[in-house]
Amino acid sequence: xxVVSQHPSWxxxxxxxxxxxxxxxxxxxxxxxxxxxxxxxQSLMLMATSNEGSKATYEQGxxxxxxxxxxxSLTLSTLxxxxxxxxxxxxxxxxxxxxxxxxxxxxxxxxxxx
Amino acid sequence: xxxxxxxxSTLSVQEGDSAVIKCTYSDSASNYFPWYKQELGKxxxxxxxxxxNVGEKKDQRIAVTLNKTAKHFSLHITETQPEDSxxxxxxxxxxxxxxxxxxxxxxxxxxxHP
Numbered sequence: 001x002x003v004v005s006q007h008p009s010w011x012x013x014x015x016x017x018x019x020x021x022x023x024x025x026x027x028x029x030x031x032x033x034x035x036x037x038x039x040x041x042q043s044l045m046l047m048a049t050s051n052e053g054s055k056a057t058y059e060q061g062x063x064x065x066x067x068x069x070x071x072x073s074l075t076l077s078t079l080x081x082x083x084x085x086x087x088x089x090x091x092x093x094x095x096x097x098x099x100x101x102x103x104x105x106x107x108x109x110x111x112x113x114x
Numbered sequence: 115x116x117x118x119x120x121x122x123s124t125l126s127v128q129e130g131d132s133a134v135i136k137c138t139y140s141d142s143a144s145n146y147f148p149w150y151k152q153e154l155g156k157x158x159x160x161x162x163x164x165x166x167n168v169g170e171k172k173d174q175r176i177a178v179t180l181n182k183t184a185k186h187f188s189l190h191i192t193e194t195q196p197e198d199s200x201x202x203x204x205x206x207x208x209x210x211x212x213x214x215x216x217x218x219x220x221x222x223x224x225x226x227h228p
Contacts, residue, residue, distance in 0.1 A: 041221075042220070043203060043218045043219065043220045043221050044158065044203065044218045049215065091155075093157060093158075097214075103160075103214070103216075105157040105158050105159075106157060107156065107157045108156070108157055110155070
């Protein structure tokens with residue numbers, strides 16, 4: 001089956017620093033990438049949707065200047081959390097969409113901001 | 115937009131019992147309803163899905179039913195086993211052109227006691 005990877009799987013950073021999370025589709029072309037945030041014991045909340053080569057579409061309440069999304073190729077999308085603060089600590093998961101309706105989640109990145 | 119309600123939030127059963135999780139959705143245009151299982155700290159895994167032209171689908175011990183008129187769908191797990199313990203998310207979406215953006219329910223934490 002299709003595989004989606006995320007890197008890093010774990011990151012701990014100091015408040016005020018920026019963190020970049022990569023999401024890669026390893027064996028298919030992901031025309032659309034979705035980024036989710038999941039707080040403990042809560043559901044997956046969609047942050048933004050990005051199509052390759054286009055600007056990302058952000059959900060209401062998500063600051064586009066704080067969560068920078070780049071989808072420069074059909075196999076790679078990045079989410080950069082700029083000037084991270086403790087309240088940004090969460091589990092970030094990408095989902096890659098190709099030509100089929102079956103979608104593939106990445107394994108997630110756990111971010112802890114001290 | 116779509117709104118998905120999921121109940122119960124926690125479900126505790128004895129091994130061998132059946133478990134039922136129910137979801138309702140608001141957008142009558144939604145036509146694709148996947149169910150995901152998420153173990154702690156891991157990515158959601160698609161376990162079964164159903165489309166709006168089908169009323170029921172079964173895969174071994176799991177089954178999903180859909181009532182389009184009432185706009186609700188349910189997940190049924192029979193002969194539960196401890197390894198079924200996880201958080202289950204339902205989702206509703208409009209699948210079109212090979213992609214979809216699901217709206218997730220809040221999740222049900224299923225605990226199967228040996």
